Amino acid sequence: MLTRLTTLAAALLVSTALNAEPVTGGRANVVIQPEPPSLMMGLVQNGPTQMVAGQIYEGLLRYDQKLQPMPQLAKSWDVSEDGLTYTFHLHDNVKWHDGKPFTSADVVFSADVFLRETHARLRTSLEHVESITAPDDTTVIFKLKEPFGPFLGIFEAGTMPMVPKHIYEGTEYKSNPANNTPIGTGPFKFKEWVKGSHILLTKNEDYYEEGKPYLDEIYWHIIPDAASRAVAYETGVVDILPGGSIENFDVQRVSEMENTCITDKGWEYFGPLSWMWLNNREGPTADKRFRQAVMYAMDRNFARDALWNGLGKVAKGPVSSSTRFFSDEVTNYDYDPEKAKALLAEMGYKGETVRLLPLPYGETWQRWAEAVKQNLDEVGINVELVSTDVAGWNQKLAEWDYDIAFTYLYQYGDPALGVARTYLSTNIAKGSQWNNVEGYDNKEVDALFDKAAVAVTAEERQKLYTEVQQKLVDDVPVAWLLELGFPTIYRCNVKDLVTTAIGVNDGFKNAYIEK
Amino acid sequence: MADFWKRFSRNRGAVIGIIILAIVVLVAVLAPLLFPQSPWRMVQRPFLPPLAMEQYPLGTDALGRNVISGLAYGAQVSLLVGLVSTVAALLIGIPIGALAGYFGGWVDDALMRFTEFFQTVPSFALAIVLVAIFEPSIQSIIAAIAIVSWPPVARLVRGEVMSLRSREYVEAAILSGQTNLTIILRQVLPNTLSPIIVLASLMVATAILLESSLSFLGLGDPNMMSWGYMIGAARTVIRQAWWLSFFPGVAILLTVLALNLIGEGLNDALNPRLARRGK
Numbered sequence: 136m137l138t139r140l141t142t143l144a145a146a147l148l149v150s151t152a153l154n155a156e157p158v159t160g161g162r163a164n165v166v167i168q169p170e171p172p173s174l175m176m177g178l179v180q181n182g183p184t185q186m187v188a189g190q191i192y193e194g195l196l197r198y199d200q201k202l203q204p205m206p207q208l209a210k211s212w213d214v215s216e217d218g219l220t221y222t223f224h225l226h227d228n229v230k231w232h233d234g235k236p237f238t239s240a241d242v243v244f245s246a247d248v249f250l251r252e253t254h255a256r257l258r259t260s261l262e263h264v265e266s267i268t269a270p271d272d273t274t275v276i277f278k279l280k281e282p283f284g285p286f287l288g289i290f291e292a293g294t295m296p297m298v299p300k301h302i303y304e305g306t307e308y309k310s311n312p313a314n315n316t317p318i319g320t321g322p323f324k325f326k327e328w329v330k331g332s333h334i335l336l337t338k339n340e341d342y343y344e345e346g347k348p349y350l351d352e353i354y355w356h357i358i359p360d361a362a363s364r365a366v367a368y369e370t371g372v373v374d375i376l377p378g379g380s381i382e383n384f385d386v387q388r389v390s391e392m393e394n395t396c397i398t399d400k401g402w403e404y405f406g407p408l409s410w411m412w413l414n415n416r417e418g419p420t421a422d423k424r425f426r427q428a429v430m431y432a433m434d435r436n437f438a439r440d441a442l443w444n445g446l447g448k449v450a451k452g453p454v455s456s457s458t459r460f461f462s463d464e465v466t467n468y469d470y471d472p473e474k475a476k477a478l479l480a481e482m483g484y485k486g487e488t489v490r491l492l493p494l495p496y497g498e499t500w501q502r503w504a505e506a507v508k509q510n511l512d513e514v515g516i517n518v519e520l521v522s523t524d525v526a527g528w529n530q531k532l533a534e535w536d537y538d539i540a541f542t543y544l545y546q547y548g549d550p551a552l553g554v555a556r557t558y559l560s561t562n563i564a565k566g567s568q569w570n571n572v573e574g575y576d577n578k579e580v581d582a583l584f585d586k587a588a589v590a591v592t593a594e595e596r597q598k599l600y601t602e603v604q605q606k607l608v609d610d611v612p613v614a615w616l617l618e619l620g621f622p623t624i625y626r627c628n629v630k631d632l633v634t635t636a637i638g639v640n641d642g643f644k645n646a647y648i649e650k
Numbered sequence: 651m652a653d654f655w656k657r658f659s660r661n662r663g664a665v666i667g668i669i670i671l672a673i674v675v676l677v678a679v680l681a682p683l684l685f686p687q688s689p690w691r692m693v694q695r696p697f698l699p700p701l702a703m704e705q706y707p708l709g710t711d712a713l714g715r716n717v718i719s720g721l722a723y724g725a726q727v728s729l730l731v732g733l734v735s736t737v738a739a740l741l742i743g744i745p746i747g748a749l750a751g752y753f754g755g756w757v758d759d760a761l762m763r764f765t766e767f768f769q770t771v772p773s774f775a776l777a778i779v780l781v782a783i784f785e786p787s788i789q790s791i792i793a794a795i796a797i798v799s800w801p802p803v804a805r806l807v808r809g810e811v812m813s814l815r816s817r818e819y820v821e822a823a824i825l826s827g828q829t830n831l832t833i834i835l836r837q838v839l840p841n842t843l844s845p846i847i848v849l850a851s852l853m854v855a856t857a858i859l860l861e862s863s864l865s866f867l868g869l870g871d872p873n874m875m876s877w878g879y880m881i882g883a884a885r886t887v888i889r890q891a892w893w894l895s896f897f898p899g900v901a902i903l904l905t906v907l908a909l910n911l912i913g914e915g916l917n918d919a920l921n922p923r924l925a926r927r928g929k
Binding site: 361362382384385388437441442493498501502504505506508509512513519520521522523524527 | 688690691692696712713714782785786868869872873883886887889890
């Protein structure tokens with residue numbers, strides 16, 4: 136017995152979401168910040184690369200804003216009941232941008248050969264895979280060693296982009312000249328890239344989905360200065376400002392302009408969650424009561440309103456509310472300075488100075504650190520701000536040389552992919568700022584995370600993850616701040632730009648501009 | 651002394667300078683009494699314009715902090731950095747200049763090449779590098795400013811000492827068997843004092859500007875509210891909130907202007923023969 140999701144059902148879902156008839160033609164003028172180092176998404180997956188190359192390359196699936204899979208290169212898929220066999224049925228009329236047909240051989244090459252070598256994050260997930268085979272041209276079968284709950288969540292374009300076998304097989308991937316003229320299956324083709332000026336993509340006339348895409352061109356403007364980017368929108372040079380392209384302090388002014396829409400959707404897959412690392416090893420932050428006091432002392436609503444224009448949400452705990460298996464049945468840490476003082480008195484805090492490292496990513500983060508310092512000062516915690524540059528910040532965290540430090544990380548839709556790494560005691564190792572930097576060590580939590588990752592049913596996983604969230608929120612290994620809201624700002628006549636969990640990154644497939 | 655004041659007060663600009671500086675010093679000293687709350691405290695809604703509320707005559711900043719309180723505490727930082735770094739620069743520059751000028755020869759050569767080494771590096775760039783290496787803190791900022799601003803002192807003292815070196819009373823002191831150290835300290839240096847005082851008053855002004863520039867670039871002590879920091883933080887919101895960069899800017903302008911006027915006045919008062927130039 137197989138559970139089957141048909142293309143039809145998904146297609147119906149999409150068509151009801153569209154409320155007007157799309158218009159064909161036009162050019163989208165978009166800001167890209169910073170300039171991407173490369174557009175070959177199989178090799179480079181940083182933010183700006185994903186945003187531009189997400190229109191060129193595709194994965195087998197895409198995800199709606201509830202993180203439910205939707206067809207992309209795969210028109211349908213089956214999962215065996217034991218959770219070990221995933222079968223994907225591909226579209227049969229897909230062509231690469233150079234005209235060669237796209238087949239299951241490309242999928243096997245991409246996932247099993249190319250990306251295993253080049254894509255560290257995917258490689259970790261693929262360790263659960265025993266074999267990837269292609270019985271015929273339009274079918275691919277992934278066989279797993281053991282059930283892996285988040286498996287259906289790793290087929291998005293930035294996580295598992297399909298790369299052309301006929302171009303890369305047997306070559307040195309990193310030095311292949313084709314990296315400069317990326318060839319994918321996506322709705323837009325690479326046209327030109329003038330370094331420091333712009334990147335131009337044009338419509339893929341042979342796209343396999345009838346009628347799409349609607350736009351003729353996407354013109355990515357490269358403008359190094361934040362204030363100039365805001366001005367470019369105000370003067371009408373660009374029509375779309377993806378999240379993070381202008382300073383937070385400019386957002387309100389720009390979004391109040393005529394015919395301007397703003398949305399903080401389209402980041403659900405990433406679920407960017409900000410927190411402060413608290414050094415669990417030494418100093419006052421080693422005491423649980425101190426860490427709880429920090430949570431009560433912070434006015435996070437104020438930070439959201441004053442620094443993030445009211446976008447985003449106050450974090451409940453380790454799992455972002457857009458990530459699967461989020462639970463709000465956890466202890467609440469509302470702003471309560473009195474409670475914080477009581478906890479500090481109970482533990483006998485004597486005013487030892489704690490060092491706080493702001494995130495060196497610009498004004499907003501610096502102001503945020505100042506606000507938190509003030510919040511902590513007011514309950515009697517002595518805080519010293521230590522300023523560093525990006526390199527110094529990386530080094531201090533990797534060497535555990537801090538007491539409190541700001542950061543934010545992506546969650547990739549599933550706790551097993553983007554949450555567990557921060558709290559597993561097996562993930563304590565110097566030299567990285569993406570692992571268990573705070574040094575939290577709780578065998579119970581380890582066991583729950585491990586069990587939840589390989590549990591077969593969603594109910595079972597939910598139960599385990601709820602329990603682990605409750606435990607973590609009581610222990611406060613890190614001080615959670617906000618689920619960040621990165622606003623996409625655009626002219627209101629640009630329609631259907633942000634419809635998926637990765638927003639602009641694969642948004643131009645459906646986007647159109649009303650005249 | 652009365653004579654000094656008479657000559658000093660003949661320069662009207664200098665008197666105005668003294669008055670402005672006195673106000674700044676007073677505000678700095680009284681800051682904790684005038685504004686008992688920390689200048690970092692978020693007291694009202696962000697971006698409150700000036701004069702909108704009586705308690706906050708200069709408005710609030712991006713986090714709702716009281717701008718006027720920030721100005722008062724910023725005066726402390728500016729004056730502290732200006733004075734301490736100038737004293738430190740004098741402590742480096744005077745001995746080097748005095749030794750070079752007094753002994754001449756290879757000592758002079760060695761010390762002056764060393765001084766030129768610092769003079770050839772653009773001082774602001776050097777200050778940035780030093781602060782960045784040692785992590786921004788009030789101590790590293792003072793040290794960096796002192797290190798980039800002593801060479802002119804050394805040059806000036808060397809010149810003065812060289813001209814005094816050949817005076818008869820110095821030769822008499824040598825003949826009477828005084829040690830070199832005694833001669834330098836007792837006979838020579840006291841006579842170089844007036845140009846040093848004039849230079850020092852201008853150095854305080856430069857040091858305040860340097861500190862402000864460093865803070866503006868985000869290299870200030872993050873735990874201290876300074877004028878440069880206030881302007882740097884306000885730069886990104888200048889179109890929404892002009893007052894955040896305007897008032898600290900005026901404060902820097904007035905303080906530096908006051909110090910320059912005083913320097914001018916001191917110059918007139920201490921070098922009476924030059925005082926009437928331009929008249």
